[in-house]
Amino acid sequence: MSFLARYRNVFICIVTLVTPFLFLKSNLADPAKLTAFDRILLTISTPVQWVTTATAETVGQIWSKYIFLVNTNEENERLRFDNARLKAENAVFLKTEQEVRRLRRMLMFKETFTGELRASRVVARVVGRGVSEQFRVDRISLDMSGTDGLVKGLPVVTFEGLVGQISRFEGGYADVMLSADRKSYVPVFVQRNGAQGILRGTGELDRYTCEVEYLLRSDEVREGDQLFTSGIGGKFPEGILAGTITSVRRENTGLFQRVVVEPAVNFSRLREVFVIMDSAEVMSTVGDRDE
Amino acid sequence: MTIMQIAGTIAFSFLLLVLQSTFAHLVPWDMFVPNAALTVVLYMGLHDHDVGRGALVSFGIGYLMDAFAGSPIGLFTFVSVAVFLISKVAAWRLFLQGWIFEIILAFLLALAAGCVVLAIRALFDQDFGSLLSHAKIVVWRATATALVAPFVFRGMKWIEQVSARTKRSSGRKVLRG
Secondary structure, eight states, X not given: OOHHHHXXXXXXXXXXXXXXXXXXXXXXXXXXXXXXXXXXXXXXXXXXXXXXXXXXXXXXXXXXXXXXXXXXHHHHHHHHHHHHHHHHHHHHHHHHHHHHHHHHHHHHHHHHSOHHHHTTEEEEEEEEEEEOTTSOEEEEEEEOXXXXXXXXXXXXXXXXXXXXXXXXXXXXXXXEXXXXXXXXXXXXXXXXTOOEEEEEEOOOSSXXXXXXXXXXXXXXXXXXXXXXXXXXXXXXXXXXXXXXXXXXXXXXXXXXXXXXXXXXXXXXXXXXXXXXXXXXXXXXXXXXXXX | OOHHHHHHHHHHHHHHHHHHXXXXXXXXXXXXXXXXXXXXXXXXXXXXXXXXXXXXXXXXXXXXXXXXXXXXXXXXXXXXXXXXXXXXXXXXXXXXXXXXXXXXXXXXXXXHHHHHHHHHHHHHTOOHHHHHHHHHHHHHHHXXXXXXXXXXXXXXXXXXXXXXXXXXXXXXXXXXX
């Protein structure tokens, strides 16, 4: 038996004990005090160490991500519950955010609207809607409890524009006739050229539309022109956006042209409106009636 | 110890380390995490007749322990080989039979391994504050290791039986051929 074969086990034991000790010494040594031997050991050990550690980490990750899924079902249930709860909360927040945005716009409208009307406007909440067979709102009801001085014909507006006028009031509630109603007449002018006419609702059941009556054929109007209340007659204050022209048709005969208008307000989405309380025409009419 | 047995032992140790690192955070009391791979080394020391081969396998297992533990390379490698040699000496001196002896020996050797780790740290780190806190853990870890030792020993026996059966069947095929 050769010397190497005879002392093989002793040799292996010494090497396997001394080698890690030397590696450990080099690894824990102060980098400033590394000897050439330490550097050689580190150069040898670093790539091997990197491969081993990376393998161990990869296997560990595979195990914990794909095999060891003890609490996953429970966690999924909890996350599903959390998700449902957060969705519900989010829906509430979204609704609140929309309300805040709407109220902010109303506030801005109230502050920017011209002088004398500022103090005479009352905010009213929409509490009821009359709906047509085609699911179009044809009438709205307002909660006006605590508001004095209500009369028929008071203009109703939002920050978007003209809504209509009070048609009836009783017991703290008021009905509003919309500008798209067949019985609604509002004096308007075309912003671009000042052409004047009367905005009349068409009363269609499946859409919100108005027409401008008494607009002369010679008045050059086109699609996209905006119409504002003219203030003539004193019922509606001047300068409220009433709608936008969507089509213009000039017949070969006749004095006037047929102009279709989309109202400025989407009546289906109304939540709060302003009621203008001191419209001169209405007040004088009421005054006359009282006398 | 055949090549298959060596591969099986290292794979088994690897599995134990993966389990150990995965289950460690589930143990309510983190001091009570066993060092299961160390019991594999202990088993080899008690049952393997070839010292050189056992020392080399212990070296490999220790290296894996270092990789998983994220400790400075060489720490557990050294401890693993040292535990193997100590258990080898114990196997020469003691007649071990039954799981009670396995548990007692595993506890004593895990305690010794913990002490070796502390000694090496004291030698290189010289941070005696953290060493004291580690010293408290050593006893609990040794207890946990001793409790899992009988199960690991059964696993190692199973690997031995499987490799022996495979060796026999391949031997018969050679004879028939």
